[in-house]
Amino acid sequence: MESRARQRFIIVTFFIICMIILAGRLVFLQLINKEYKITASNNVLRYEIIYPSRGLIYDRNGNIMVENQxxxxxxxxxxxxxxxxxxAFCSIFNLDRERLEQMLEEVHSRRRVIGYQSVIFLRQVSSQEYTRFLEKSYKFLGFSVQTRSVRSYPSQICGNLPGYIIEADQSFLDKNPEYRPGDYIGKTxxxxxxxxxxxxxxxxxxxxRDVxxxxxxxxxxxxxxxxxVPGKDMFTTIDLPLQRFGxxxxxxxxxxxxxxxxxxxxxxxLITSTGLSSEYLTNFGSYYPQVIADPLKPLFNRAIMSAYPPGSVFKLVNGLIGLQEGVLKPETRYSCNMGYRAGSLTVGCHSHPSPTNLMQSVMMSCNAYYCNVLRSILDNPAYGRIGESMNKWQEYVKSFGFxxxxxxxxxxxxSGSLPGTALYDKIYGAGRWRSLTVISLSIGQGEIGATPLQLANLAAIMANRGHYYTPxxxxxxxxEPSFSPRVERHQxxxxxxxxxxxxxxxxxxxxxxxxxxxxARLAAIPDLVLCGKTGTAQNPHGEDNSVFICFAPKDNPKxxxxxYIEQGGFGASQAAPVASLLVEKYLTGEIHPSRQWLYERTLEQDLVTRHLQ
Incomplete structure (x- = not known):
């Protein structure tokens, strides 16, 4: 009897405990936790996403480069x-009925994927259309309005620098679950x-909401x-007036x-030309077919993506390597008779006084001089074979950021391209190539390629006499007080x-x-000491590319x-005027009257037609 009574007590107690737990859970769900009530009430509730305004982008002096509207x-x-x-719907948004039916069919085909979510049907309607829709929204169940901010650009600058905003695609959403369909992200x-x-x-x-x-x-x-929560404002290093002038x-x-x-x-x-017009950035998706079809490839950021032959500006690097290796001295002189000749090989040069020492070879940009310099570096008897000297040369060049x-x-x-022993062994076979085989490297041609950013970095290295900082x-x-740019000093x-x-x-x-x-006498600026180097880079697809690097002043450079101008011809003819005018504008704030003709001539130059041909 006692055993049966104990069993009955246990069973009754168990059921009472279960009932208490169940009752407590019901009280929690219905009286305390509102989340389930909200979920159950979705048929009378509407969630309106509030998109934050993106952070503003300023230049170094506080001028707005990118804002919101x-x-x-x-x-x-x-x-x-x-x-x-x-x-009535088509009348509000000036839509063609056939286009509306096509859009509805596209939404219907994705109905299962969309589920109960709201997705964008029409993007960036006008304020007048928005107002008209609000007045009659009760007639269009299933449609709603979402307000958000888009980018605007007070100054018309190259769009490749700020980049553009575009709706996140599915591949991005899969990798970034914190975003949802319809969200916009920075692109480029x-x-x-x-x-x-x-x-x-x-x-x-x-x-x-009502019925x-x-x-x-x-x-x-x-x-x-x-x-x-709004995005964080950002101050860049860009000088906006100088960017626009460039x-x-x-x-x-x-x-x-x-x-x-x-x-x-x-x-x-940071300028690429012809670049992406900022007019396209606010609603980039609408202009995408037009941008993609442009033969000048405005989406291609030449400043950091183009691996050009550096041309004669690279002679500076070879000269410095020769000095460091001890195979070249400032007083070393080489002759030039319209070029360098070795057997059947000829590397042409322009007419200039000869012979030249090292300083004069830079001033006159003598090709023959640097053919001799490169051969001295690669044929240096301090190395057992050319493969070793070539690898050392490659190591030197890489320290310059190439x-x-x-x-x-x-x-x-x-990263551009930088050849070494491995490449030439692959092309010619191990031990089957000599310094003459790669002689084009002496004047910045051949297998080497550099971005304009790397060439500007070379100019900074020359200005600093041997070091640079991360651009x-x-x-x-x-x-965001914890933020600081990742900058290192490189020797x-x-x-x-x-x-x-x-x-x-x-x-x-x-x-x-x-x-x-x-x-480069054309680049001289009154009352300002500019140091520069011209370059003329061979181009197999048309006229030579025009190159110029410089810094100023000579002491304590700023x-x-x-x-780099594609198919611009001789370095001093196109690139040097652009560079010197930019420097003059930055350091003096104006163009000297004696150089107004150069400014006007530079503006009148039209090389796009030549490039397209």
Whole structure:
């Protein structure tokens, strides 16, 4: 009896405990936790996503480069869609009836995937269309309005620098679950690289609605709303007036201009021409077919993506390597009779006084001189075989930032190309090539390729006499005190004392008197000491490319510039005027009256037609 009574007690107790747990859970769900109540009430509630305004982008002086403006999207929720007056809908948004039916069919085909979500049906409707829709929204169950901010650009600058905003595709959503369909993301440029700072954090408001889909009031007085958090403002290193001036100088030309502050690595201008017009950026998707069809490839950021032959500006590097290796001295003289000749091989050169020493060879840009220099480096008896000396040469060149990414804070940077023993062994066979085989490297031709950013970095190295800082585009992110740009100081493998003779050659190239053979006298600026080096890079697809690098002043430099103009011809004819005018504008604020003719001539130059041909 006692055993049976104990069993009955246990069973009764168990059921009582279960009932208490169940009752407690029901009380929690119905009286305490409102989430399930909200979920169950979705048929009378409407969630409106509040998109945060993206962080503003400023230049180094506080000028706005990128700001925000309101835009309105029409959303559709397929599960709530009911038959509606399509004629009235088309009238509001100026739509063709056939186009509307096609769009509805596309939504219907994705109905299962969309589920109960709302997706964008019409993007960036006008404020007038938005107002008309609000007045009659009760007639269109399943449609709603979403307000968000889009980018606007007070100054018309090259769009490749800030980048553009576009709706996230499915592959991005799969990798980034914090985003949802319809969200916009930064694509290319600063917008992409600094997305996590610029994007902000979405919020939402919950509203009660009536049977006509009209909003009646906030749910629970907004107790369950979430406030959107704006993106963080960002201050760049760009000098906006200088950027605009540089783009003006590059009008109707194809190429790039990069200007750096050599003392910090800050990027003052980053120009690709012809680049992406900022007019396309606000609603880039609408212009995408037009941009893709453009034969000048405006999406291609030449400043960081083009691996061009550097041409004669690379002679500076070979000269410095020769000095460091001890196979070249400042007083070393070589003759030039319109070029360098060895057996059946000839590397042509222009007419200039001969023979030249090292400083004069830079000033006159003598090809024959640097053919001799490269052969001295590669045939150096200190190395057992040419493969060893070539690898050492490659190591030197890499320390100047060639053949590697410099680490700029913008997506898409390429490393360029830097040949070495492995490449030539593969092409010619081990031990089956000599210094004459690769003689084109002496004048920056052949298998070497450099981006305009790397050439600007070379100008900064010359300005600093042997070191550079990581090029970077952002100085500060407001409300993010822990942020600081990733900047490192890099020392090249050439001792600083070897730079003076090369820098003097760059000074003479610009400032030597007429008749001296100087190649860049056109770049001379009154009352300002500019040091520069011209380059003419061979182009198998048309006329030669025009190249110029420079820095100023000679002592305590403030700016280092590289200009690369495709099919521009001789370096001093096109690239040098653009670079020197940019430097003059930055350091003096104006163009000297004696150089107005050069400014006007530069603006009148039209090389785009030549490039297309």
């Amino acid at each position: 309101f835009a309105y999207d029409i959303l559709i929720t397929p599960r709530e869609l009911v038959p509606f007056d399509t004629t 440029g600063l917008e992409e690289f600094y997305e996590k700072w610029l994007r902000g954090e979405k919020g939402y408001s919950i509203f009660l 006509h889909n009209r909003i009646k009031s906030p749910y629970e007085d907004g107790a369950y709303d979430k406030t959107a 783009e003006e100088l590059m009008r109707n030309k194809v190429g790039s201009v990069v200007a750096l502050d050599p003392s910090t690595g800050e990027v003052l201008t 053949g590697t990414r410099l680490g700029i804070d913008i997506p898409g940077e390429l 970077h585009l952002v100085r500060e992110i407001r409300e 090249v493998m050439v001792d600083p004392e070897h730079f003076e003779v090369i820098v003097e050659g760059m000074y003479q190239a610009v400032n030597a008197p007429a008749g001296s053979g100087a190649t 700016i280092a510039v590289a200009v």
